[in-house]
Amino acid sequence: MSKILIRGAKVLGGEPQDVLIDGEIIAQVGAGLSDEDALVVEADGKVLLPGLVDLHTHLREPGREDSETVLTGTRAAASGGYTAVFAMANTFPVADTAGVVEQVYRLGQEHGYCDVQPIGAVTVGLEGKKLAELGAMHESAAGVTVFSDDGKCVDDAVMMRRALEYVKAFGGVVAQHAQEPRLTEGAQMNEGVVSAELGLGGWPAVAEESIIARDVLLAEHVGSRVHICHLSTAGSVEIVRWAKSRGIDVTAEVTPHHLLLTDELVRTYNPVYKVNPPLRTERDVLALREALADGTIDIVATDHAPHPHEDKDCEWGAAAMGMVGLETALSVVQETMVTTGLLDWAGVADRMSFKPAKIGRAAGHGRPVSAGEPANLTLVDTAYRGSVDPAGFASRSRNTPYEGRELPGRVTHTWLRGKATLVDGKLT
Known part of the structure; x- marks a missing residue:
């Protein structure tokens, strides 16, 4: 489905808003959005951020x-x-x-x-x-x-x-x-x-x-x-x-x-x-x-x-x-x-x-969460707190210093140009 409606997300931690993705682009950001052709993702107050960028991997x-x-x-x-x-x-x-x-x-x-x-x-x-x-x-x-x-x-x-x-x-x-x-x-x-x-x-x-x-x-x-x-x-x-x-x-x-x-x-x-x-x-x-x-x-x-x-x-x-x-x-x-x-x-x-x-100079990344921008987005459940278990990592290696440590926050969804790469914490 090319349209996705993220409902009730705190954009950059602000007041809850709806974000409509159409194809690779953010089409609309605002309150009370609707689109009968869109797949609805209920954010329930989770924080929506622009997709993260790592300069050192x-x-x-x-x-x-x-x-x-x-x-x-x-x-x-x-x-x-x-x-x-x-x-x-x-x-x-x-x-x-x-x-x-x-x-x-x-x-x-x-x-x-x-x-x-x-x-x-x-x-x-x-x-x-x-x-x-x-x-x-x-x-x-x-x-x-x-x-x-x-x-x-x-x-x-x-x-x-x-x-x-x-x-x-x-x-x-x-x-x-x-x-x-x-x-x-x-x-x-x-x-x-x-x-x-x-x-x-x-x-x-x-x-x-x-x-x-x-x-x-x-x-x-x-x-x-x-x-x-x-x-x-x-x-x-x-x-x-x-x-x-x-x-x-x-x-x-x-x-x-x-x-x-x-x-x-x-x-x-x-x-x-x-x-x-x-x-x-x-x-x-x-x-x-x-x-x-x-x-x-x-x-x-x-x-x-x-x-x-x-x-x-x-x-x-x-x-x-x-x-x-x-x-x-x-x-x-x-x-x-x-x-x-x-x-x-x-x-x-x-x-x-x-x-x-x-x-x-990563083109298309690090852009505002606003209409007309590429739909590179990350949805975070900031209320979550849990123990780090490297057995569940997607990385091939497990050398984390946080094994067994409780940390807050969990990424639930990631979108790359409107395509979901992570849904409900699981890779697509």
């Missing part, structure tokens, strides 16, 4: 299909309310050529659960020695505008400057994984009291902060755009705030897990809490929440990093870094930002849809 395909595929990853995205994701370049082979990014792009088109926009590597093989085919990737069918060596830092200042200069020509952005490698050799967790007590190699905040400071100055010098991936420290917040006050074109993201979890959890030695950058202190968590609320941090990005069971079910030192996050992100944001009063639902839409779509 690892889909693993090609090369690590044991962790995730474009199909399973986009199914997980739809389950979490996402209608578009940006796929990181650290695949095998690395997405550093037009051919690889086009492969990922076309896989996303074929599967249809959400739009997939590939992110191109900054350097060949993520090795930091030679610029990748930035122009060719941008001009390819994938139309790449975001470039990142995520998983590795572009630590060479000259290489970073050249990348910023190159992408400036077509309005692209370099998304930096801020980690000075010489300061993090052998690092296993946040450097601090807990690392000292546990005897684990410390990961100092300055390893992140020093790269961010350098890169915002480079962006200012070049006049280009830089985006900071998974910002995790209070000091990083202050550097970004300073840079924005100078008019530097910098944006930043925070992950859901850095908004909720702290390094105290590492005392369990459970590798599910091993992540890059590491979980930080309570002081950092509170600073990140405040920065997301006041706009210093622009967006929430999942850094969805799936791993097979054997890569996590081992001793801490040998375990892979990363957590899955697409299916729990909105719940964590509700818990940390909405329940605490730091953001309302319009603010959530801004940080999880409008702004990430703008940064990544």
